[in-house]
Amino acid sequence: MNHSPAGRAVVELVEAGYAYEDGPAVLSGIGLGLMEGRSTALLGRNGSGKTTLLRLLSGGLRPATGGLRLHGEPVTYDRAGLTRLRTTVQLVVQDPDDQLFAASVEQDVSFGPMNLGLSENEVRARVDEALAAMDIAALRDRPTHLLSYGQRKRAAIAGAVAMRPRVLILDEPTAGLDPHGQERLLEVLGRLRASGTTVVMATHDVDLALRWADDAAVLSPDGLRTGPVGELLSDQALLDSARLRRPWGTAVADVLRAHGLLGPSDEGPRTPEALAAWTRRATTPGHEGVAGLTRG
Numbered sequence: 001m002n003h004s005p006a007g008r009a010v011v012e013l014v015e016a017g018y019a020y021e022d023g024p025a026v027l028s029g030i031g032l033g034l035m036e037g038r039s040t041a042l043l044g045r046n047g048s049g050k051t052t053l054l055r056l057l058s059g060g061l062r063p064a065t066g067g068l069r070l071h072g073e074p075v076t077y078d079r080a081g082l083t084r085l086r087t088t089v090q091l092v093v094q095d096p097d098d099q100l101f102a103a104s105v106e107q108d109v110s111f112g113p114m115n116l117g118l119s120e121n122e123v124r125a126r127v128d129e130a131l132a133a134m135d136i137a138a139l140r141d142r143p144t145h146l147l148s149y150g151q152r153k154r155a156a157i158a159g160a161v162a163m164r165p166r167v168l169i170l171d172e173p174t175a176g177l178d179p180h181g182q183e184r185l186l187e188v189l190g191r192l193r194a195s196g197t198t199v200v201m202a203t204h205d206v207d208l209a210l211r212w213a214d215d216a217a218v219l220s221p222d223g224l225r226t227g228p229v230g231e232l233l234s235d236q237a238l239l240d241s242a243r244l245r246r247p248w249g250t251a252v253a254d255v256l257r258a259h260g261l262l263g264p265s266d267e268g269p270r271t272p273e274a275l276a277a278w279t280r281r282a283t284t285p286g287h288e289g290v291a292g293l294t295r296g
């Protein structure tokens, strides 16, 4: 069963299908609506079509069947239609070398905002903010081709963040980032989400998905399933068919339930910190019980 949270989708794929030239259908009958301010983790095995799906959502590919809607209106793939889509939806591709092209970090991150016709001061403010958010302010004058992989990845994400899109789509953004870089990125995405930005991330990291996302979208041979991340990532049949590992938090919840410490419909912990805080409360005389396990 597909799940659609209340509200209207900013962008929505409707019965969308796609096949590369001379190839079989990669995706068919895909329905995916991205709601204002919600975060979605897109999961699926290698070659399941995650990148293809993200390119359909951001207008880089045009559905062969079905369509894409922006604020409920069908997207037209002419210049005006694509410009409208791209000022709302920004995609950060998996490989930063496919995204970075300007000589320096500052020039690269400025490019999009400059093309929006913003004033010089506004462009500078956005670039400063995006570089600071991605922790690369010190790299602003560096040639992009001399940066490390993780630094290039952060510069590519900064370029999209500087566009202040309503919908930010990231294809495996944490791959290649060190733990500090991953934490910084999650903080940035958390702030964007709090300010109403819709964020979609393709990832192979089920623990990160459970911790970070509101919703999951899981590609398997049976098609696309969407729903609350805690619910989908507890569904063993779905995890098996998508060849996904059971997340850490879901496995812990199984153990707690088996010992009667968690009710059948109570959600498990999403982070080790949440489990530690709950354990402290649960072992304190007069504790508040299992309530609040997912907090922290």
Ligand SMILES: Nc1ncnc2c1ncn2[C@@H]1O[C@H](COP(=O)(O)OP(=O)(O)OP(=O)(O)O)[C@@H](O)[C@H]1O
Pocket: 020, 021, 023, 026, 044, 045, 046, 047, 048, 049, 050, 051, 052, 053
């Ligand atoms: N440009 C292309 N031309 C032809 N086939 C392609 C092209 N890009 C992708 N494919 C094929 O489409 C299918 C889906 O690829 P896609 O990159 O969308 O998967 P993915 O889920 O993102 O994979 P991964 O987890 O490995 O990044 C694969 O079978 C792939 O070989």
